[in-house]
Amino acid sequence: MDLLRFITAGSVDDGKSTLIGRLLYDSKSIMIDQLEAIERQSKNKEDGEIDLALLTDGLRAEREQGITIDVAYKYFSTPKRKFIIADAPGHIQYTRNMVTGASNADLAIILIDARNGVVEQTRRHSIIASLLNLPHVVVAINKMDLVNYSQDIYNNIVIDYAKVAQSLGLKQVTYIPLSALQGDNIVEKSEKLRWYEGPSLLHFLEQVEVQDTIDLTNARFPVQYVIRPQTDDLHDYRGYAGKIISGVYRVGDAITVQPAGIQSKIKAIELGGKEVKEAFAPQSVVLHLEDNIDISRGDVIVNTAQPVKTAQELEVLLCWMDNKPLVPGNKYLLQINSRVVRSVVRNIEYKLDVNTLEKNEAPQQAVLNDVIKATIKTASPIPYDAYQALRANGGAILIDETSHVTVGACMIQ
Template sequence: MDLLRFITAGSVDDGKSTLIGRLLYDSKSIMIDQLEAIEKQSKNKEDGEIDLALLTDGLRAEREQGITIDVAYKYFSTPNRKFIIADAPGHIQYTRNMVTGASNADLAIILIDARNGVVEQTRRHSIIASLLGIPHIVVAVNKMDMVDYSQDVYNNILIDYAHVAQTLGLKNINYIPLSALLGDNIVEKSDKMNWYEGPSLLQFLEDVKVEDDIDLSQSRFPVQYVIRPQTDDLHDYRGYAGKIISGIYRKGDKVTVFPSGISSTIRSIELGGKEVEEAFAPQSVILHLEDDVDVSRGDVIALSDNAPKTEQELEVLLCWMDNKPLIPGNKYLLQINSRLVRAAVREIEYKLDVNTLQQEANPTQAVLNDVIRATIKTASPVSFDTYSQLRVNGGAILIDETSHVTVGACMIQ
């Protein structure tokens, strides 16, 4: 079974917790002890209904205590697919948390309260989804029961959001009217909205084609581990283990190792302990080369006729995640896939307002949750693609050299 990672985003009280709870409840993905616990906590409700929002209420408790709120991950599966939900807080002060949850998401569910329509937070979440290049967007118009399941209200929201999507260049957008509280169009189609002809939310999540998002045209293989057993049986064995993040590799392909630029030919490919003629993303394999070349962890093996960029100066869009401000000249560790190098932030070109996309030129520093465009200088060359061309090889993180905490998420421009 394949896996779908998706993030939910919405304004406060748009019903994110209830939506996730309803998905888990109606797909029968809640453990019996969990169900009994929330039934006890819901016993004072007048209508006797279970409060499904309690399934993700840990975040609410954290918020009331004033402690750091992290992304909460929920896992469930159906007979057709496995799912990981990243439940990110919607407040602007938690922009870094949404970036964290969305960084490897295949799909974003953007909730809109049918009573309020498209609001400022809707635009901000859409901007972040656009910046992070999330391939699929579901606009879930929630609380349709509060507007008498009105098709006119739904259509007006579609018109408003279509303008936002066009401005941001968002594609692959699907709209679903629903009521998370009552379960309309969550798992099963609702007979209260006969005018809606599309699938329910779960049907859409099961059927959306994420394998089409894998780039098979640009071959990238970051080396994670060099295997040299040096035993009597495997005296000459030298394999390069890692995950193919994009493209296809075949036995006999001409390849180049970056950043060194040394070329060779693929002698053999191991997959699951067996030799195969070809392998493709996102498979984990061991590559063997014809020549005894110098290859280390963090190097990228790419087809010789389709090379990544290799430079020491990067232009990045960066979300700052640390309580300590980022000041030009500060030094960090930069990690792209398995490559880790020392780096320094040379200058900050502008700060981006994630509500309006307006740019504040030449800020003196970046503070928690700021999104900036910056220049980073690395101590040694790194191989990369721009984030817009190849997301899996265009993202990087900045790490504090002392605490080893991740302080910044970078999208290479």
């Protein structure tokens, strides 16, 4: 059974938490004790209704304010697929939280309040989805019950959002009218929306293709562990363990180990303890090479016919995630997959306006939630791909050398 990771985003009070609660409730993915606890806490208990948003708004501050201020992760499954949901906050000051939640997502659900249409936060979250190169976007036009399930209002919102999607180059956009509070079009098609001919939200999530989010063209294998048992019966055993993040590897393939640039061929591939002729992303395997090469954790084994870029100076779009500002000259650890190197931020080229995509004058520093274009110099070469070409090998993080806190999310250009 495959896995779909998706994120919900939208303006405050658009109904993100209620939507997730409805998905969990109507798909019968809530434990009985959870349900009983929510019923006791529910604000609407007098009406016989439960507050489904409590399933995700677990923090006391969130309950008091009625908003989501952190990324809440929920897990559920149906007979057809497993799901991981990230509920991102709606406020502008929590831009970093959406970047965190969306960085590993296959799909974004962007909620729009049918009464308000496309607003500033809709554009902001759509821009982040575009920057992170998310393969699928679902525009969930919520609270249709409050506009009498009007087809005209739905159509006007679709027209408005289509202009946003075209300007950002969003790839695959699907529009679904629904009411999270009433359960219309969440799990089952709603009789009140008979004019809508598409699938319900859950049916779409179960059917959407996630394999097309995995690049099977460019073979990339970051080494996580070098296996050398050093025993009498396995004296010559040398295997390189890790996860294939993209592409296909076959026995006999010519490979190059980066950043050293040393070439060899694949002698054997182990998958689940058994030898196989080929393996592909996202499988975890052990590769054996024909030559004894000095390979360490963080090196990348690539298909020689599908070369990777290597450099010590990287241009990145960077979302700053720390309360302490980023100042050019600051030193950090840069991690891309299993490779960690020392680095320094050389300069800030410009600050990106996440509302308009305009490039504002280069600031003296970057503060929490800023998205900037920066140049990073690393102590040793980094094998990488441009983020827009291959997300799996184009995303990196900056880590504070002292506290080991992740302070920045990078999209390599």
